[in-house]
Amino acid sequence: MTTEAGEILRVSDLRTYFPVRSHGLIPHVVGQVKAVDGVSFTVGSAETLGLVGESGSGKTTVARSVLMLVRPTGGEIVIDGQEITHLSSKALMPMRRKAQMIFQDPYNALNPRHTVGGIIGAPYRIQGIQPPGGVRTAVQALMERVGLNPEHYNRYPNEFSGGQRQRIGIARAIALRPKLIVCDEPVSALDVSIQAQIINLLRDLQHEFGLSYLFVAHDLAVVRQISHRVAVMYLGHLMEMAPRNTIYAAPLHPYTHSLLSAVPIPDPVLQKGRSRIMLEGDLPSPINPPSGCVFRTRCFQAQERCSVEVPPLVELEPGHYVACHFPVATLPAGVGIARDVLETEPGVSASGLQPAGGQVSSAQLDSLPADDRPDSTPLRPQERVRRSR
Amino acid sequence: MTTSGGPTENPFLEIKDLAVAFPTEDGLVRAVEGVSLSIERGRTLAIVGESGSGKSVTAQAIMGLIDRKSAKMTGEIWLDGQELVGMPADELQALRGGKVAMIFQDPMSSLHPFYRVGSQITEAINAHRKMGAKAARAIALDMLRRVGIPAADRRIDDYPHQLSGGMRQRVMIAMALINAPELLIADEPTTALDVTVQAQILELIASLQGEFGITVIMITHDLGIVADVADEVAVMYGGRIVEVAPTGVLYAQPEMPYTLGLLSSIPRMDRELSERLEPIPGNPPSPISLPPGCVFQPRCTYSDRVAAGACLNVRPELLETSAGHLVRCHLPAEERRQISRDVLNVLAGGS
């Protein structure tokens, strides 16, 4: 398989399992953590795909697998036209020019014994590239570009604040002018005022260099700000994927509804009048995932069928993929966020994507092939949908 | 809420001019300076601010957790008629876990890894009242049920590591509530949790507050949580309170430029998307070398509108701008309000 025109990354049926070993004298494999279990998506040129989900859902494993920092158990990864899962570490080297990574923790991701200049210039040395004007000139230009003082070339990471360290990580990632940057929670550890600076920087770099991002984060408001499309992950599986405005204004998966309703909104009038969908308990163990739909043990829509049949990820409307037997378009009044505000948003221009628009009408559902048609059963009695107070 | 004058009846908790400083090798860390606050019984006060602004140190001061040998602490803290700053250590000890309780971001800061959760809770009971083992266990079990631990009769004999993060958080809350505290200080209790579990915990605190009439101080950096739980809000920056207001007022008519900066920095789901966020420029100040005037001045985009460079040289005071609304800023009130209207208008999608 190759990437289509305008597509920088194609991930097909990605599976990454980790062995679970016993602790005995002779450790042996007693099971598998199915951290990622059959995930497929694409990222377009100059596009940002946001990947959200609770911790433990497998986001980091997807991010690391895409760059072969962990070897996938199965599936295909195509970066800029080239399938990479079969490549040796050495054969992966040219790929690393095209795809780079930014990590969450600006404190741990940088070698404390190297100067900032050394850290940002490392990709040139590793790849044996001599940039025009020399490494130092190129690195200082990068420092300037990401908002660092080029005179701090010889300083060490511990002399910088969290936000500045993240800028160092970004400068290193863009040094080789990659096409794709995989960002794993790049602003999660930062205070809000610094977080906003970094989000703006990533946005500007995208426009300037035509960068594509796979942007992993658990903060739904941050992901909305930066993404053109959003994929929602749960226990190793994609639950829903759609253009940004569709995910936030017209989600169909019960898990997406639950996540959105749980985010407190910084407006006391709106927030105090809202209700949450309470998800019971925690994420189940990925060693022993529930049968059928992995979300069913916490789902307010779950029925008999959900425990026996795995719901496939189906394109219910153009570009809007949902893995659910009983998707919901409309929640009871007061649950979720103020849709009227969100639905008036202008389309996304950067990638030419348009929001898929309103909610799935019954006519649209009827036009689906019988096998793909979700059962449209009304929301069950509301025992799990509680008023905030 | 007021900090001076105020009603004739004393508030449940009143802090007057609190200052905490830590001498270190690098210099004196002025963690908290001139903090004055008051809370009425049964209300929820949120303290919001970025990391390093002095939120946790303020909480530790109320809890009597500041080490008086290594730190300098001045000011007054009045809790229900008792002054805490000068209180002997053993009396403070008796208050902690009794009348006042605290929960943290990391539940393992309250839980011992080697003891079963049930015995840790019964120990907390026995520290404050004497009763038989059976009775104590029954009370512990009841509380574990109330905080929503499923199969509590089995979980009570678990060790902390056998529980998920959300469940450990609930156990810590159960332990904090076991002696029916009147004041609960929650220091970023959900920061390490997923939004789904955060929703459970916030709901739990709200329902327990309703049930027991507890006064709550909620410390957070999340303006969404503030909007959700707080009756009043204190915004902290550089070790001081820079704005205090009833929650509705703080979001509708914020006046301190830092508060406006925070509101402009956060991406939010309830508004039309703007292409760019409007971050506060620069970085927070070091508590070792605070700016001599307004601590926010180096990052403030409005300080040039104040005459005679006052922002650079003179510490502004926290002054009342309307009933219950206090602001620490040199800008004239009319100018602040105009700036606020303009900024909020842009945020709302106008221009």
Ligand SMILES: Nc1ncnc2c1ncn2[C@@H]1O[C@H](COP(=O)(O)OP(=O)(O)O)[C@@H](O)[C@H]1O
């Ligand atoms: N190297 C590893 N060995 C074993 N299990 C792992 C490893 N990395 C991740 N996991 C497990 O895989 C699951 C998904 O983890 P992760 O990808 O980090 O999720 P997220 O980033 O969404 O929080 C978790 O259950 C985690 O414990």
Ligand SMILES: Nc1ncnc2c1ncn2[C@@H]1O[C@H](COP(=O)(O)OP(=O)(O)O)[C@@H](O)[C@H]1O
């Ligand atoms: N025991 C201590 N010794 C020295 N400095 C401290 C100590 N405790 C806190 N500080 C400093 O005091 C300032 C305020 O800290 P804190 O109250 O924890 O901030 P917040 O909770 O708002 O993030 C920070 O600069 C912090 O580093």
Ligand code: SF4
């Ligand atoms: S398939 Fe069933 S359990 Fe899964 S999300 Fe849909 S309704 Fe819920």
Ligand SMILES: [Mg+2]
């Ligand atoms: Mg992760």
Ligand SMILES: [Mg+2]
């Ligand atoms: Mg703190």
